[in-house]
Amino acid sequence: MTHVSTEVLITELEDEGHQFAEVLETESVTIEVGRYPTSAPKNPHTEDEIYYIVSGSGTIRVGDETYDVESGDGVFVESGLEHDFFDIEEEITALTIFVGSDTPSSYSIREEKTS
Secondary structure: OOOOOHHHHHHHHHHHOOOEEEEEEOOOEEEEEEEEOOOEEEOOOOOEEEEEEEEEEEEEEEOOEEEEEEOOOEEEEOOOOOEEEEEEEEEEEEEEEEEOOOOOOOOOEOOOOOO
């Protein structure tokens, strides 16, 4: 069994000035904690993702749909869908769970689309 304190991880992120920290990585699941102070469009991943909003508020776009999010909310992002947080009212801290791929993709920011 592995036990990790989310509160300790978030404090470490703040103290060290990092935006992301890996909590757990196994063959079948990866868990990260991340801070989203500003909008950042993300490239689609090869695995499904579940975001659990620990704190903060804003809006998330998943594919063609948008949802307001706040502390305590969960969001499922199917593999291959573009997604991003925007209209961030208060810095979002989220626990992200990646599942369902033998070849997990790495986190990366995609270029914002221009009209």
